[in-house]
Amino acid sequence: MKKWKQVLSVILVFALMLSLAACGKKPAADTSTETDQAKDNNAVTEAADSKDTPTDPPAQNPVTLMTVSMHGGTDANAGNYQAINSQFMTDYPYITIEDDSQSADQDWKTKIAADFAVGNEPDVIQYFTDANASDVLAADKFVSIDEIKAQYPDYAKDTLDSALAAAANPDGVQRAVPTTGYWEGMFCNKDLFDKYNLELPTDWDKMLKAIDVFKQNDIVPIAVSLNNVPHYWIEFLMLSAAGPDGYKAVPETAPEDWCKGLDMFKTLRDMGAFPVDTDTIDNDFAGEMFKNKEAAMQLDGSWYLGGIPDQDNTVLVSFPVIPGGKAQPGSMVGGISSGFYITKKAWEDPDKRDAAVKFVMAHTNSDSVQKYWNGNGQAAAAVKAVDNMTPLGISGMEYSQAATSISSPTDSRISQEAYNTLVAGIVDVSTGKKTSKDLLDEVLAINAK
Missing domain, CATH: 3.40.190.10 (Periplasmic binding protein-like II)
Structure with missing residues (x-):
């Protein structure tokens, strides 16, 4: 009996030791929540870093723009026109301009009318806006300014309303953006x-x-x-x-x-x-x-x-x-009798559409109009007075x-x-x-x- 009591005492002591050991041991931390939070924090940090780091714009498809203007031959603005074209291709290296500008004589008018009649019209053309354009207008291959502005609200934004009205075609529709008027x-x-x-x-x-x-x-x-x-x-x-x-x-x-x-x-x-x-x-x-x-x-x-x-x-x-x-x-x-048109051929091509709009805006913004005008004739946009006008320039202005x-x-x-x-x-x-x-x-x- 005494022996049995001794055994029982040993068992109780051992159980007590196990209980104390269990109480002294800290439970393992649940790290799953902390790990998920760390992942979220890292994601936020990476997103913030990506906003601060500039990224290259998406690559543009190469575009070849066929253009025609009256600034050819001995035209006084031929140099300005070509300079604007060169700067344009520098600003938009994915756009190549293939230009066929000539003097606007009768032979040229006849050629343009023939090109439009057979589907060989360019993407952008500077051409007449009055009855001189009757044959070309009859082909119905130009996009109206209203239609362009519906997608490009800033189109022709520098052009005076009076100039756009003066450049309207005989049917009253505005299709061409002018640069200057004339006398x-x-x-x-x-x-x-x-x-x-x-x-x-x-x-x-x-x-x-x-x-x-x-x-x-x-x-x-x-x-x-x-x-x-x-x-x-x-x-x-x-x-x-x-x-x-x-x-x-x-x-x-x-x-x-x-x-x-x-x-x-x-x-x-x-x-x-x-x-x-x-x-x-x-x-x-x-x-x-x-x-x-x-x-x-x-x-x-x-x-x-x-x-x-x-x-x-x-x-x-x-x-x-x-x-x-x-x-x-x-x-x-x-009067004002010419302006830049965008043809439906270019408008219906998504890549050429944007390039054509940029091209016309490059030639008709206030800075370009200032160059084309240079104190001569009538400016279609707000321009600054020309310093050091020549005697002939003053004579023309006074006339x-x-x-x-x-x-x-x-x-x-x-x-x-x-x-x-x-x-x-x-x-x-x-x-x-x-x-x-x-x-x-x-x-x-x-x-x-």
């Missing part, structure tokens, strides 16, 4: 007038006297290509004869005033006012004659001003009113500001086919092979079709 006027080499003690041709008699004196001294009185670009003379002779209201009308048969104006082509030719080869030279050649002081006078537009080397001795004068003309002195031809009326050219009111017929018939009118009335009746009949 047309009589450029004179004043140093030649001074050399022969002649007054500037501010009236018709003074111009006739100047023609006679220059002809006697082997100076071409008037630089013009009657077979290539007689446009400016057509406009001013008809405006001078008919006055602004009669000039802007589109009659069904030849008005007497229009005939009277065009009759002056023969009068001036018979006097020897034009180059002897006026029927064969082109407009660029005529322009070089004037710039080289081989000719005394030239009718041209504000775009021509910047390309004249002698900015000190060249001036602008208002076209003199012909005898019996209904226009007031200071009547001027001018345009003194205009008593501004009328758009005839080609903005009649069809392209009709106007082409008018231009093509001027040589025959000047030689007497065809009368002004016969030509105008033919032109107006075509326009009425």
Whole structure:
């Protein structure tokens, strides 16, 4: 019995020791929650780091943009246009521009119309906005500005509302974004007038006297290509004869005033006012004659001003009113008649669409318009006054500001086919092979079709 009690005591002592050992031992920590939290903290840290670390933009697909403009040949803004293109390709290295800019003569207009007719139109084109664009507009291949703005709200944001309205097509739809407006006027080499003690041709008699004196001294009185670009003379002779209201009308048969104006082509030719080869030279050649002081006078537009080397001795004068003309002195031809279009071909290609929008905006923002304008003509965006304007620049500004009326050219009111017929018939009118009335009746009949 005593022995059994001793055994029981040992057992109780051993059990007590086990109990004490269990109480002194700390339970193992549950680390699963801490591990998950650490993972979450690491994820947050990595996300924050990724926001602070710049990442490369997604790679752009290479794009080749086919472009066409009027800034080719001897155009005064050809250098600005090409410089903007070069900077554009530097800013957007994935975009390659393949440009086919040329002088905007009749042959070029015909080529553009043919390209659009057969589906060979470019992605972006700077082209006419008035009736000169009738053949191209008929192909219905341009995107409207409203449609573009629906996806690109900043498109044409620098362009003045008035300029966009002035550049609207004949149907009232705005498709083209303009850069500058224009005026047309009589450029004179004043140093030649001074050399022969002649007054500037501010009236018709003074111009006739100047023609006679220059002809006697082997100076071409008037630089013009009657077979290539007689446009400016057509406009001013008809405006001078008919006055602004009669000039802007589109009659069904030849008005007497229009005939009277065009009759002056023969009068001036018979006097020897034009180059002897006026029927064969082109407009660029005529322009070089004037710039080289081989000719005394030239009718041209504000775009021509910047390309004249002698900015000190060249001036602008208002076209003199012909005898019996209904226009007031200071009547001027001018307006906004061109802009940059995006074609549907480019718009329907996602990559080209964005590139085309960027291209047009690069050429029509305020900085680019400032370069294109440079104090000449009318700016389509807000621009800064030009410092150190040349005497010719000031003369052009004063001439345009003194205009008593501004009328758009005839080609903005009649069809392209009709106007082409008018231009093509001027040589025959000047030689007497065809009368002004016969030509105008033919032109107006075509326009009425």
